[in-house]
Amino acid sequence: MKPRELPADPMIRSLIAQAKSSQLNRRALLSGAGAGATALALAACSTGGSAKPTAAADTSDSDKTLNWANWAAYIDEDDAGNYPTLDAFTKETGIKVNYDVAVDDNNSYYGKVKDQLALGQDIGADTVCLTDWMVARWIRFGYTQPLDLANIPNSKNLTPSLQDVDFDPGRKMSLPWQGGFAGICWNKEKVPGGLASVADLWDPSLKGRVGVLSEMRDTMGLIMLEQGVDISGDWGDDEFSAAIDELQKQVSSGQVRNIKGNAYLEDLKSEDTLAAICWSGDITVINAEAGDKWEFALPTDGGTLWNDNFLIPIGSPRKANAEKLINYYYEPEVAAEVAAWVNYITPVVGAKEAAAAIDPELADNQLIFPDETTLSKAHVFRTLSGAEEQKYQAEFQAILLGA
Structure with a gap:
């Protein structure tokens, strides 16, 4: 998807803007994993205390500021480094937003603030965007408000x-920001025949030229799916161990070059x-930056x-301000602008129509607005118990450190 000129309307002026090559991708993970990073990741898996903390008093009426912690390259940004939708939000509400690229990885961020x-206590963020499984942990420990x-009427979108997920029934504690797929990609010039399955990554012709992600649920999820496991269903230690053995084999043999974020x-x-x-979104971005060299597939x-x-963290003193921000990003036109820039799936009904009114090609992008056929090929890694999370993360981390 290539950038194209758009009207100067503040709601759409950055709709097709693409991430710059100097930016980190949204789902950055444990960089330079060493012993310290391992200790932090494993400590982050520990269970919370029995006594749940009390929510902070809300000072939003007198304090028109807001701190938002998020991942890198995960909001619309212009060439000057400004965030057009955030600027529009401030103009509309008078609330100044301090946008902090503070989330490198779910576990490492949690380890810093737990x-x-x-x-x-106030962790310095009035709202933070984290992945489903980490959200489940925060809710379980009583760390969210x-x-x-009533402050988020656009949640109807x-x-x-x-609208009803196992870790937050009825969405009382969380609302989605963006979503996406983990799949496989390849260099179309160097791998002209393409790839169809995870097993294709293990072809001898690719030895030493394969990368896998250091996000356990994505790498292990894809390997388990390849082995016939329903990762959304009832599986346990045996199924996970079989997938760990496969990953260890491919790393030890030199087939896998690295495990990175x-x-x-x-x-x-x-x-x-x-x-x-x-x-998924990353491949759209690098293709826009460097030419159509890579292909992504489920x-x-x-x-x-x-x-x-x-x-909204338990210690946030600006809860109502955060709710106004969430409500703003559930406006379809705003959601379309963000989704087009980050190239991930928007959770907002009406965003596709808003995008189609400007650029039909954008609305047809299955990585941003997937249809039921595309969604049927994707699976959600089931929620793990605290004990499972500790065990499986430790096993995966051991391979990551040896890679």
Whole structure:
């Protein structure tokens, strides 16, 4: 999808703007994983205390500011480094937003703030966007404030399939920000025959040129799907161990070159890796930056589907301000603008129509506005218990460190 000139309307002026090559991708993960990173990741899996903290008093009436912690390259941004939709929100509401690219990875971010959360303290973020499984943990430990949907009337625009999830029945504590797929990608020039399955990554012709993600649920999810496991259903240690064995085999043999987060894109660009387990939106972005060199596909046995979600931390003193922000981003025109820039799936009903009115090609992009056929090929990695999370993350982390 190439940038094209658009009207100067503030709601759409950045609709087709693309991420710059110097930016990190949204789902950056444990960079330079070493012993310290391992300890942080494993500590982050620990269970919370028995006593749940008390929510902070809301000072939104007198304090017209807001701190938002999010991932890199995960909001519309112009060439000057400004955030057009945030600027429009401030103009509309008078609330100044401090946008902080503070989330490198679910586990590492949680590891930094968990002690403050346990005490009910302000972590410096009035809202933060985290992935489903981490949201489940925060809710379970009592680290989030209930949403006042009276302040978020646009929540009615949430796509029906996301309105009732196992980790947050009735969406009382969270609302989705963006979603996406994990699948496979390849260099179309160097791999002209393309790839169809995760098993194709293990072809001898690709030895030493394959990358996989350091997000456990995506890499392990795709391998488990390849092995016939319903990752949304009833599976346990045996199924996970079989997938771990497969990953260990491919790493030990040298088939897998590396296990990375954001740096995997640089490896694709440099052609150090020619094929990878990857995230959908990233391939759209690098194709827009460097030419249509890469192809993304959901494997024949399926890909993973995830969402990142707005939360209001228990110690946030500006809850109502955060709810106004969430409400704003559930306006279809705003949601379309953001989705076009980040190239991930918007959860907002009406955003596709808003995009189609400007650019029909954008509205037809299955990575941003997937239809039921595309969605049927994607699977959600089931919610893990605390004990499972500790066990499986430790096993995966051991391979990551040895890669």
